Amino acid sequence: DVKVTQSSRYLVKRTGEKVFLECVQDMDHENMFWYRQDPGLGLRLIYFSYDVKMKEKGDIPEGYSVSREKKERFSLILESASTNQTSMYLCASSRTGLNEKLFFGSGTQLSVL
């Protein structure tokens, strides 16, 4: 089975801090995704990557950046954390194809104080 691992389950940071959320997958998937989940809003795509060093903006990229230096690792960076970035962050990966499902990590609950 595919394993998608997010480095932290819970994270508490201060406003203005630089925050790194790490995600690693072990099934050689081409595509990796970062979503944030908020009550009533569902999952919203922040960024995704279809290859090493390649990235595409999702629906809500403002305030975030990403890095994919290796195929298995996709990092989400909050350059200067703000309280409105308090959320559950979900990483996912998939093969390429219309019918390829996403495999999700267990999520990181980030609180920005």
Added chain:
Amino acid sequence: AQKITQTQPGMFVQEKEAVTLDCTYDTSDPSYGLFWYKQPSSGEMIFLIYQGSYDQQNATEGRYSLNFQKARKSANLVISASQLGDSAMYFCAMREIQGAQKLVFGQGTRLTINP
């Protein structure tokens, strides 16, 4: 524009009854795929079922089936004989062939099964 709409924020159903969770979508792409995921209170995202836009038959996976009405752009999830363990958030999602692999999700429906 919202691509995936789930209009039921919450639903309450008696155990053993069938339940339909609504999902409508918007796309001009002739080729797309529709997914349903379940998220129990543990937070994990569990893939349930997939329907391709060109699939002739409605998808089925055990107690889950997808009522796909292409002309109406709806892809409702039907759960037969509901169980207490079906209580969870349910998300509908879509991938377009021209969408560069991204999967867009709806707002979700919280389903509660009452004993």
